[in-house]
Amino acid sequence: MPTPSTATLLTRDAPRWPERAGRWLLAHASVFLFLAGWELLPRAGGLLRTFIAPPSVVARVLWDILRSGELAQHAGVSAFRALSGFGLAAVLALPLGFLLGGRFHAFERVVSPVLSFLGQVNPFSLFPLFMLLFGIGELSKSALVFWVCLWPLLFHTTTAVKQLDPLLVRAGRTLGCGPLRLFFRVIVPAASPGIFAGLRASASTAFFMLVAAEMIGATSGLGWLVWNSEINFQIARLFTATVVISVLGLGLNALLGVLERRLVGWKGAWSA
Amino acid sequence: MSLRSIDPAQPDAAVKIAVRGISHAYRLRKPREGKREFLALDSLNFEVGDGEFVAVVGPSGCGKSTLLDILSGLATPSRGEIHIDGHAVTGPTLDRGIVLQGYALFPWRTTRQNVEFGLEAKGVPRSERRAISDRFTRLVGLTGFEDRLPHELSGGMKQRVALARALAYDPGVLLMDEPFAAVDAQTREVLQDELLRIWSETRKTVILVTHSIEEAIYLADRVVVLSANPGRVRDIVAVDLPRPRTPALRTGDRFVRLRHRIWELLQNDDAAPPSLVTEDAVAAR
Numbered sequence: 001m002p003t004p005s006t007a008t009l010l011t012r013d014a015p016r017w018p019e020r021a022g023r024w025l026l027a028h029a030s031v032f033l034f035l036a037g038w039e040l041l042p043r044a045g046g047l048l049r050t051f052i053a054p055p056s057v058v059a060r061v062l063w064d065i066l067r068s069g070e071l072a073q074h075a076g077v078s079a080f081r082a083l084s085g086f087g088l089a090a091v092l093a094l095p096l097g098f099l100l101g102g103r104f105h106a107f108e109r110v111v112s113p114v115l116s117f118l119g120q121v122n123p124f125s126l127f128p129l130f131m132l133l134f135g136i137g138e139l140s141k142s143a144l145v146f147w148v149c150l151w152p153l154l155f156h157t158t159t160a161v162k163q164l165d166p167l168l169v170r171a172g173r174t175l176g177c178g179p180l181r182l183f184f185r186v187i188v189p190a191a192s193p194g195i196f197a198g199l200r201a202s203a204s205t206a207f208f209m210l211v212a213a214e215m216i217g218a219t220s221g222l223g224w225l226v227w228n229s230e231i232n233f234q235i236a237r238l239f240t241a242t243v244v245i246s247v248l249g250l251g252l253n254a255l256l257g258v259l260e261r262r263l264v265g266w267k268g269a270w271s272a
Numbered sequence: 273m274s275l276r277s278i279d280p281a282q283p284d285a286a287v288k289i290a291v292r293g294i295s296h297a298y299r300l301r302k303p304r305e306g307k308r309e310f311l312a313l314d315s316l317n318f319e320v321g322d323g324e325f326v327a328v329v330g331p332s333g334c335g336k337s338t339l340l341d342i343l344s345g346l347a348t349p350s351r352g353e354i355h356i357d358g359h360a361v362t363g364p365t366l367d368r369g370i371v372l373q374g375y376a377l378f379p380w381r382t383t384r385q386n387v388e389f390g391l392e393a394k395g396v397p398r399s400e401r402r403a404i405s406d407r408f409t410r411l412v413g414l415t416g417f418e419d420r421l422p423h424e425l426s427g428g429m430k431q432r433v434a435l436a437r438a439l440a441y442d443p444g445v446l447l448m449d450e451p452f453a454a455v456d457a458q459t460r461e462v463l464q465d466e467l468l469r470i471w472s473e474t475r476k477t478v479i480l481v482t483h484s485i486e487e488a489i490y491l492a493d494r495v496v497v498l499s500a501n502p503g504r505v506r507d508i509v510a511v512d513l514p515r516p517r518t519p520a521l522r523t524g525d526r527f528v529r530l531r532h533r534i535w536e537l538l539q540n541d542d543a544a545p546p547s548l549v550t551e552d553a554v555a556a557r
Contacts (some may be wrong), residue, residue, distance in 0.1 A: 171376035174344055175437070176366045176393035185389075189380045266380040266421050 053239040061240040070225075071244065078221040081138060082210050085145025086203060093150050094195065097157025101164075102187070108158065119151035123209055127216060136217045141210060148209045149202035156201065160194025161187070193264045200256045207252055211245055222248075288477040289320040289343070289445060294352035296338050312338045314502035316352070325471060325478045327488035330498030330506075331538060336481045337373065339503070340449045343479060344370045356445060366394055369438030369476070371448040375430040377422040383409060383433050384418040390441035408436040411470060428459040435467070439474060446476040450483065461519065464490060468517055485534045489527060490517055497537045506537050 025032075035055055042052045053061075065071040100108040123144050130147075134140040164187060172186035214223025222245050229238035294316040297309040312335035320326045330336050341347035343354055345364040354361040356368070364370075369390075377386050387405040396404070409418055412432035422430055431451060438446060451467075452460040468491060471478060482488050488495045489511055499506040511530060513521055521527050 167372060167374055167376045168378060170346055171370075171372055171378070172389075173346060174364045174368070174370040174372070175390040176364070176441070181393060185392075186378070189378070192380075264380075266423070 051235060053236040057236045058240045058243055061236045062244070065237070065240065074220055074222050074225050075244070075248070078210060078214065078223070081141040081214075081221065082145055082206055084138075085142040085147075085210075086149050086206055088142070089146045089149035089153055089202065090199070093153035093198075094157055097154050097195075097198075098161055098187075098191075100154075101158040101161025101191075105162075108162075115151070115154065119155060123147050124212070124216075127213060131217055136219070141213050141218060141221070144213045145206045145210050149206050152202040152205070153195075153198045156198025157191070157195050160191040160198075163194070164190050193267050196260055196264050200260065203256060204249070204253060207249055286321050287319045288322040288324070288357065289479065290355040291316050291318050291320075291339075291343075292353050292355065293317060294339070294342060294349045294354065296335065296342065296347070297350045311502040313342075313349070314504050316503070316505055318496055318505060318508060320477055320479060323475045323477055324494070325480070325492045326494050326496060327492035328479065328481045328496045328498060329483065329485055329488045329534065329538070330503065331500045332483065334498040334500035335503030336483070336498065337449055339498075340370075340447055340479070340481050343447050344368055366390060366441050367443050368445045368447055369441070369443035371431075371434050371438050371446070371451045373449040373451075374454060375422070375427075375434050377430055377433055377437070379422050382419050382421055383414060383425070383436075386422070386433050387436045387440050389437060394441050396441075404440055405436075408440045411439070411473070412436045413466065426459075427455045428463060431455060431463060432466070435470070439470070439476070444477060446471075446478045448478065448480040450481060452487070453483075460487075465517075465519070467491065472516065485531050485538075486522065489513070489530050489534070490522060495530075495534060497534055499538075509534055509537075 038052070039054045039056060042049045042054045062071070100111075126147065127140070127144060130140040130143045134143050168186055168190050169182065172182045177186060210221075211223040211226070214221035215227040218224045218227075222241060225241040226238060226245070229235075229241060294313055295311065296313040297311050300308045300310050316339065318326075328336055328339060338347065342349045343361070345361050345368070378389065381389065384402075384405050387408055388401045391401045391404060405418075406415075409415055412435055414429060414432050414436065417425065417429065422433070425433065431454075435451070452463050455463065464487060480488075480491060492511055495509045495511060497506045497509060498504065509530065513524075513526060513530075
C-alpha cells in the first residue's frame with residue numbers, strides 16, 4: 001500500500017489512495033450488496049436454504065474442485081470444443097466473407113437470403129442432427145460451436161468488405177499497391193473493425209451455446225458439470241459451476257475488449 | 273488558346289504532361305431507354321510544361337474529377353492518351369503523386385506511417401523511409417505530430433499529411449483533386465500559401481482541379497477552363513501575376529480582371545442538357 005507521500009510523488013494529480021479506495025468501493029457497491037444478500041438469504045431458512053448455496057459454500061466447493069483437478073478437466077474440455085469450433089468457423093468464414101463482399105457481388109446478392117435464413121436457424125434444433133451425424137462425442141459439440149460462429153463471422157466480414165471506403169482503395173492504388181499489397185495493407189486493415197465485431201459476437205454466443213449443448217448431451221465439460229450436479233441434487237456444486245461459467249464469460253468479454261482496443265483502437269472517430 | 277504544336281514523333285523536352293484527345297463516356301442504364309452513354313469529357317487537348325502549375329476549373333459535372341482519375345491512371349479514357357515524359361499512361365504508378373478529394377488517409381496509420389506508405393510499396397529500406405518521412409513531415413509543417421492517428425488531426429492537418437504522403441516518394445508530377453474543399457476558408461488560404469511554398473521548393477509539375485476561380489488564379493501559371501456536358505476545354509487562360517504570389521494580389525486589378533474573365537467563360541457555357549448519345553457515337557472504347 002503506497003503511503004500518501006509516495007503516491008504524491010508518483011502521480012501528482014491523481015487522488016490519494018483513501019479517496020481512490022472509497023471511489024472503488026462505491027463503484028462496486030452493487031457487487032458487494034449482491035454478495036451480502038446472497039450470503040444472508042439462505043440463512044433465513046426454509047426452502048431458500050435447500051435451494052441456494054451461499055458464496056461461502058461456493059468458495060469452499062470451488063477450492064475443492066480446483067484442488068482435485070475436476071474443474072480444470074471440465075474447463076479444458078469446454079475450451080477445446082469452443083476453440084476448435086470457433087477456429088474452424090473463422091478459417092472458413094473469413095476468406096469466404098472476403099470473396100462474397102469483395103469479388104462476387106452478384107453471387108452474394110443471390111445467396112444472401114439463404115445465408116440469412118441459415119443464420120437464423122436455431123442451433124438447438126440442429127443439435128439432434130449433429131448428434132446423429134457426429135455422435136455424442138467431441139465432434140457434435142465442436143460442430144455446434146462451428147455453426148453458431150460461422151454466420152456472424154460471415155455476415156460481419158462480408159458487410160465490412162462491402163462497405164469498405166472506396167477512397168482508401170483508390171489511395172492505395174495511386175500509392176503503388178499491386179493487388180496483394182492492396183489486399184493486405186489496405187483492404188484487410190480497413191475491414192478489420194467490422195471483422196472484429198463478428199469475432200466478438202460469435203465468441204460470446206459460442207461460449208453460451210456450448211454450455212447449453214453440454215447440458216443436453218455430453219459426458220464432460222462445464223455444462224455437463226451443471227447438469228450432473230442438478231440430477232444428483234448437489235446444489236453447492238451446481239452453483240459453483242454456474243459461477244465459474246459466468247466469470248469465464250465475463251473474462252472472455254474483457255479479453256476481447258482489450259484485444260479490440262489494441263488491434264482496432266485507431267478507429268476513434270471514423271473520419272479519415 | 274495557347275496550345276503548342278504537338279509532334280508525337282519528337283516529344284518536346286519541356287513538355288511534362290500531354291493530354292491528347294481525351295474523351296470519356298460513362299455507361300448509363302435506364303429502364304425502357306436501354307443502354308445510353310453519357311459523355312463526360314470530349315476531346316480534351318492541352319499540355320503542361322515541366323515545373324508548371326496548371327489549374328483546371330469548371331462547373332460541377334464538367335468531368336474535372338474524371339480527368340484527374342484519367343491523369344492518375346485510375347480510370348482508362350474511352351479515347352485518347354495521356355503522355356508523361358513522352359510515355360503513355362497505362363495505370364497508376366509512383367511517377368505521379370496524387371492528393372485525392374477528402375484526404376483518403378489510412379485511419380489505422382499514424383502520420384509517419386501514412387507518409388511512408390508509398391515508400392514501402394517502392395521498397396525503400398526502413399532507415400531511409402524514416403529520414404524521408406521526417407523531411408516531408410517537416411516540409412508540410414507537421415513536425416511533432418508524427419505519431420498521431422488521422423482522427424486526432426484537424427482537417428487542415430490531414431490535408432498536409434495527404435500532401436506529404438503524395439510527395440514522399442518523389443514523383444515528378446503532383447495531381448490534386450479539390451484538395452482544400454473540405455477545410456474552412458481561413459485554413460484554405462493558409463494551405464494555398466503553403467502549397468505555393470512547397471511547390472517552389474520541390475519544383476513539381478502540378479495539375480490542380482478546383483471549382484474555385486480564385487484558388488485557380490492565385491495558385492496557377494495557367495488555368496484550363498472546362499465547359500460542362502460534355503466537358504470540353506473552353507479556353508486556357510495564362511495568369512500573368514508575378515511570383516511569389518502574396519495575399520495582397522487577391523484584391524489587385526489584374527486578379528479581379530482574370531477572375532471576371534474566367535467567370536464569364538463559365539457563364540457563357542449554356543447549361544445544355546446532359547448529352548446522351550448512342551453507343552456508336554462514342555465507339556472505339
